[in-house]
Amino acid sequence: MISRKRSVVSCLLSGILFIFFAMLTGCAEKTVDTSDYLGDYSYDAPLTAMVYEDFDGEGEGIVYREVTDYDKLIGYTKVPIVIYFYTSYQEDGGTATAMVEELAETYHDQILFVSADTLQTEELTRHFNIGATPDFVLLHGGALIASFEAFDGKAWTESDLENWILTNKGNG
Secondary structure, eight states: OHHHHHHHHHHHHHHHHHHHHHHHHTTTOOOOOGGGGEEEEOSSSSEEEEEEEEOTTSOEEEEEEEESOHHHHHHHOSSOEEEEEEOTTSOOTTHHHHHHHHHHHHTTTTOEEEEEETTTOHHHHHHTTOOSSSEEEEEETTEEEEEEOOOSSSOOOHHHHHHHHHHHGGGO
16 A cells, blocks of 8 residues: 555656656746637627637637737737738628638637727727728737738739738748
8 A cells, every 4th residue: 555655656746847847948838828818709899819619519610709808819829810900891792701710710720810890999900000901910929920911902812811821920
């Protein structure tokens, strides 16, 4: 019985020492749960994150969650963030939004996609000097990495946007 207790204690101590060593060497970085900065499901909030999750047992996919703390979200989220600026009064036929949702689903574990209604996020829109929609900015660690002005009169595709993201996401 004593040897079993020693074995359990030895195993626990080994585990604690491993975790402690990993933390000291940076191997076990604390991950930040973005849900701390996201609220309930919302498809009409001015600033929402496109999150890949199981929606009430109906299967996995993109759901929109209201961003409750923008500054902490962009400052503490470990993955790059793409902000998709759109305007709620101008219908795009769902084309741009559908493209962004598809990319959000494809890269859900590498990039966080956030949608911002320029009419309701005026301060954020001014901060990034958004003049027309759709428009996109790429952030990492709170810093602006790149901009993709989709409304420049030229035709663009989902592949163009995807290539821009993949090319620039490592620059942060």
